[in-house]
Amino acid sequence: MPFESAARLDADRPVVNLGNVSKGFRGRIVRVGGPDAGDLERRLLEIGFVEGAPVEVVYEGPVGRDPIAIRVNETVVALRRREANAILAEPAR
Amino acid sequence: MRQDRARSPDEAITRDVVLGRQAGEPAPDAVVCVADATNLRQVLRLVLELKRVGRPLILAVNMFDIARHRGLEIDLDALANALAIPVVPSVAVRKGGTLELMRKLDGLADVTSAPGSSDWTEPSTAEIRDAHREADRILQLAVRRSGRPAVWTARLDRVLLHPVAGVVILLAVLFLMFQAVFSWATPAMELIKDGFAWLGALVATTLPAGMLRSLIADGVIAGVGSVLVFLPQILILFTFIILLEDFGYMARAAFLMDRVMGGAGLHGRAFIPLLSSFACAIPGVMATRVIENRRDRLATILVAPLMTCSARIPVYTLIISAFVPQRTLAGVIDFQGLVMFGLYAAGILSALGVALVLKRVFWRGEVEPFLLELPNYKLPDPKNVVMGVVQRANIFLRRAGTIILAMMILIWFLSSVPGAPEGATEPAINYSIAGTVGHAIAPVLEPVGFNWQIAIALIPGLAAREVAVAALGTVYAISAGGDEAMRSTLAGTLAAQWSLPTALALLAWYIFAPQCAATLGVVRRETNSWRWPIFLFAYMITLAYLGAFMTFHGAHALGL
Numbered sequence: 001m002p003f004e005s006a007a008r009l010d011a012d013r014p015v016v017n018l019g020n021v022s023k024g025f026r027g028r029i030v031r032v033g034g035p036d037a038g039d040l041e042r043r044l045l046e047i048g049f050v051e052g053a054p055v056e057v058v059y060e061g062p063v064g065r066d067p068i069a070i071r072v073n074e075t076v077v078a079l080r081r082r083e084a085n086a087i088l089a090e091p092a093r
Numbered sequence: 094m095r096q097d098r099a100r101s102p103d104e105a106i107t108r109d110v111v112l113g114r115q116a117g118e119p120a121p122d123a124v125v126c127v128a129d130a131t132n133l134r135q136v137l138r139l140v141l142e143l144k145r146v147g148r149p150l151i152l153a154v155n156m157f158d159i160a161r162h163r164g165l166e167i168d169l170d171a172l173a174n175a176l177a178i179p180v181v182p183s184v185a186v187r188k189g190g191t192l193e194l195m196r197k198l199d200g201l202a203d204v205t206s207a208p209g210s211s212d213w214t215e216p217s218t219a220e221i222r223d224a225h226r227e228a229d230r231i232l233q234l235a236v237r238r239s240g241r242p243a244v245w246t247a248r249l250d251r252v253l254l255h256p257v258a259g260v261v262i263l264l265a266v267l268f269l270m271f272q273a274v275f276s277w278a279t280p281a282m283e284l285i286k287d288g289f290a291w292l293g294a295l296v297a298t299t300l301p302a303g304m305l306r307s308l309i310a311d312g313v314i315a316g317v318g319s320v321l322v323f324l325p326q327i328l329i330l331f332t333f334i335i336l337l338e339d340f341g342y343m344a345r346a347a348f349l350m351d352r353v354m355g356g357a358g359l360h361g362r363a364f365i366p367l368l369s370s371f372a373c374a375i376p377g378v379m380a381t382r383v384i385e386n387r388r389d390r391l392a393t394i395l396v397a398p399l400m401t402c403s404a405r406i407p408v409y410t411l412i413i414s415a416f417v418p419q420r421t422l423a424g425v426i427d428f429q430g431l432v433m434f435g436l437y438a439a440g441i442l443s444a445l446g447v448a449l450v451l452k453r454v455f456w457r458g459e460v461e462p463f464l465l466e467l468p469n470y471k472l473p474d475p476k477n478v479v480m481g482v483v484q485r486a487n488i489f490l491r492r493a494g495t496i497i498l499a500m501m502i503l504i505w506f507l508s509s510v511p512g513a514p515e516g517a518t519e520p521a522i523n524y525s526i527a528g529t530v531g532h533a534i535a536p537v538l539e540p541v542g543f544n545w546q547i548a549i550a551l552i553p554g555l556a557a558r559e560v561a562v563a564a565l566g567t568v569y570a571i572s573a574g575g576d577e578a579m580r581s582t583l584a585g586t587l588a589a590q591w592s593l594p595t596a597l598a599l600l601a602w603y604i605f606a607p608q609c610a611a612t613l614g615v616v617r618r619e620t621n622s623w624r625w626p627i628f629l630f631a632y633m634i635t636l637a638y639l640g641a642f643m644t645f646h647g648a649h650a651l652g653l
Contacts, residue, residue, distance in 0.1 A: 033218065040462055042218050047464055048135060050225040058247075062256040063352035067361075069254065069467055074132055076250075076467040078348040080355075083462045 018055065018070065019085030025057040027089040029072075037086045048075045049087055123149040127183075130160035130167060131243065131469065133236065137228035140176060142216065150178045157182040163243070165236070172235040243469040246341075250467070253345055263349055266342075267368065270333045274326050274372050274403075281325035289318030307509050308502070316501025319557045320611050326372045326403060327489055328482055334365060334380070335481040339473035344465050351463050357445040358452025360384055361463055363393040367444065370400035374612045378619050379488060386461035392451045394619060395629055398612050399444035399605065401437045407559040408603050409436055415584035416596040432600075439604050443636065504556040504610065508564075520568060527552040541602070541638060542595040542645035551608070558608045594648035601644035605637035 015030055032049050033041025049055075049072055058076060059069035067080045126143055128136035133154075143150055152172070154160075160167065173180040216224070253259050293310045300306040337343050343365060351361030359367075362384050370377030377397040384390040410433075417429045507530070513521040522528050531549030538548050546568045554561030562583075569586050587596070607613065613626040620626070 042221065043462060043464055045218055045221040045225070047466060050222060053225075059250065059254040059348075060256070061352050062260050062349055067348060067351050067463055069250075069348065073134055075135065078344065078351075078463070078465045078467055080351070080463045083464065 015088045015090050017085040018057070018087040018089050019068075019081035019083070021057055021089075022065075023057050023060045023068070025055075025089075026092040027055055028092065029053050029055055029087060029089050031088040033086055034088075040083060040086050044083070044086060047077050048072045049077070054092075055087075055089055123151065125151045125153055127153045127155050130154045130156045130182075131163065131165065133167070134228055134232060137176075137231055138221075138224045140178070141224050141227055144176075144178070152176065152178055152180045153183045154180060155183050168235045168237055172231065175231040175234050246469040249470055250345070253342070254348065259345070259349055263346055266337070266346075270330070270368075271371065273333065274329050278325040278329050282322050285322050285324065286318065289314055289321070293318075304509075304512075308505060311509065312502050312505030313498065316505065316556060317498055319560055320501075321490075323373045323375070323403065324486065324489065327376050328486055330369055330372045330376060331482050331485040332478065334369065335478050336473050339471070339477060341468045341470040344467050347463075347465055348467065355463070357448040359392060359396075359445075359448050360386065360389040360461060361465070363389065366393050366397060367400055370397040370402060373402050373404070374398040374400070374609065375489060375615045376485065378612065378615050379485070381619070388452075388456050389461050391620065391625065392448050392456070394616055395451065395625065395632075396444040396448045398607065398609065398629065398633065399440050399447065401440040401604075402558075402609075404558040404609065405436075405603055407562050409433060409600065411562055411565075411584060412587070412596050412600055415588040416591075416593055436600060436604060439601075443604065447632070447636075501556050501610065504553055508553045522549060522553075522564070522568060540645075541641035542592070542598040543602075543641070544591075544595070546590075547595075547599065551606075554608050556610050558603065558606075561608065593653045594645045597648050597653070598641040598645035601640040602637045605633050605640050607633035607637075 016025075016027075018025075029049060029051050032044050032051060037044075049070075053072050056071045057068055058071050059078075061067045067078050068084060069076050069078045070084065071077075124143055124146070126136065126140050128140070136152075140150070140152055154167065154169065154172075157167075169180050169182060253262060293314045296306060296310045296314060300309065334343075337346070347361035347364055350364040354361050354363055363381070365383070366377045366380040368377075369380050374397050377400065378394050381390045381393045381397070384393060413429050413432055417432050420428050422428055422431065504527075506526075508522055508525050508527040510525055513519075513524045517524065523532075528549055531552055532545055535543070535545040535548040538551075543551075546565070549568055550561045550564035553564040565587070566583050569583065569590070591599075607630045613630060616626040616629055617623055
């Protein structure tokens with residue numbers, strides 16, 4: 001998993017990879033992509049994931065709870081957990 | 094249009110048309126960006142990018158009525174000011190809903206007929222982030238009150254994406270679709286079959302006997318008829334697919350099936366093309382255009398013909414009715430039905446297996462991301478559905494009229510030239526090139542249990558699988574001679590002449606064999622090269638030979 005090493009950006013704010021959270025998670029994106037994301041970063045940005053956007057994990061796939069569906073702003077996007085791991089988010093208070 | 098980055102072939106064309114780079118299409122005078130009022134954020138980014146293309150631009154805010162209904166208030170003047178382009182509200186589905194757009198468009202075409210300069214390049218990630226910020230800023234200015242989220246979409250998704258209920262509903266939708274494809278299409282298919290038979294008979298009685306009559310009746314009419322008979326199934330199938338797509342369900346189906354498809358290295362979106370291939374591989378291969386990644390699309394195209402298409406059904410039913418006893422297992426399961434089910438399952442499993450080998454052995458490395466927006470549900474527009482179905486039918490008919498027709502004529506030529514000599518006792522096909530080739534390849538097919546009659550029937554069967562049934566009829570009905578054999582059904586003849594291992598081997602052969610010129614033609618068109626249809630033919634015939642070989646010897650070993 002290329003993104004797991006970056007699980008913490010800032011010492012006093014806990015951040016999570018969106019690929020590791022369960023249905024019902026709400027938060028705000030703190031980083032999209034990273035050194036290993038390559039073209040995936042651009043594609044995530046294009047479909048609507050961007051720093052500062054509110055996110056909520058709304059559905060999980062029937063097999064192995066993968067892929068997941070994430071609401072970002074007004075859009076719902078389906079993606080696999082391994083791709084969602086390229087997005088870092090801080091949970092809502 | 095959604096994005097300017099070309100991911101799938103369809104998107105590449107849209108981009109090139111807008112940029113004026115598409116060959117044969119003049120650069121557009123103006124670009125109308127049609128925006129969904131309930132999802133302005135994404136459209137604003139597209140508009141910001143389109144402005145850089147340099148063509149006159151209008152933003153039509155569509156579904157304005159729905160947005161207002163949800164409590165969303167958009168200040169169109171503020172939007173126009175912030176973007177510095179004309180903005181009009183429109184309700185595309187209603188009459189007169191696009192009047193204002195048309196008026197503005199006329200005005201625009203008069204004023205700015207000189208196209209501006211285009212400095213469009215693919216934006217960097219930093220530029221996309223800037224566009225996000227700019228879109229946010231404009232939304233703050235133009236949207237006075239944000240609306241409620243789409244209530245119905247969330248309610249429906251709670252059921253349709255439910256891990257259990259969602260899967261059950263998906264299976265029910267598929268079941269209904271197949272019922273429709275197989276039972277509703279039958280009367281129309283019978284009609285087309287009878288129509289072409291009548292046409293062939295008409296030609297047979299009006300033209301003098303000879304090569305020309307044979308070419309028109311047996312080559313052109315019978316050949317085109319054998320492909321056109323699938324038109325009703327294709328129409329019904331695409332009506333279902335387009336209805337589900339426009340409703341917004343297809344993205345959900347891909348979401349539910351992605352993990353299952355992904356296990357074989359396929360993309361969630363490959364689900365629909367493979368499903369379509371149960372009716373016929375041609376619409377299935379055509380439907381792969383929605384798959385963005387080239388290798389994902391190729392893998393789907395290459396395994397689509399392994400799904401049990403309806404042309405295999407006549408071959409399967411003939412052999413099953415001749416060899417599989419009509420009895421029930423445990424009082425409920427029909428034995429013949431069970432064998433049929435096994436043949437379908439073998440097709441699916443082999444398709445998944447081949448996909449796995451392609452993706453894990455030949456094309457290792459990058460895994461294409463699965464990124465798919467789940468759009469809000471909306472009622473399909475009947476006009477749009479009809480147009481979509483007509484367009485698919487047109488593509489199919491044009492192919493039936495060109496490359497498929499050419500292949501049919503080639504196969505007719507092989508099966509009828511040279512003609513039978515004077516006083517011939519065997520059927521004419523035995524003296525033709527196909528007959529010679531059939532006799533020549535018979536030794537090669539002997540290890541899999543096929544006799545020379547089967548070898549000959551396989552050659553005209555290359556045109557289309559079900560043609561082999563007619564060819565077997567020709568070879569056997571006449572070579573058996575006497576009236577007695579003529580009277581008995583073909584199934585009876587086969588039961589008397591073939592051993593059970595031979596019959597089972599032929600079934601195994603038909604699971605894999607590339608016995609369909611039309612599919613090879615359509616793969617050639619869709620991949621734009623002969624390389625892939627040749628590869629398809631080679632791997633399928635290899636699997637067919639191995640499958641038949643193992644079945645024949647396995648059946649012998651079991652003492653069948």
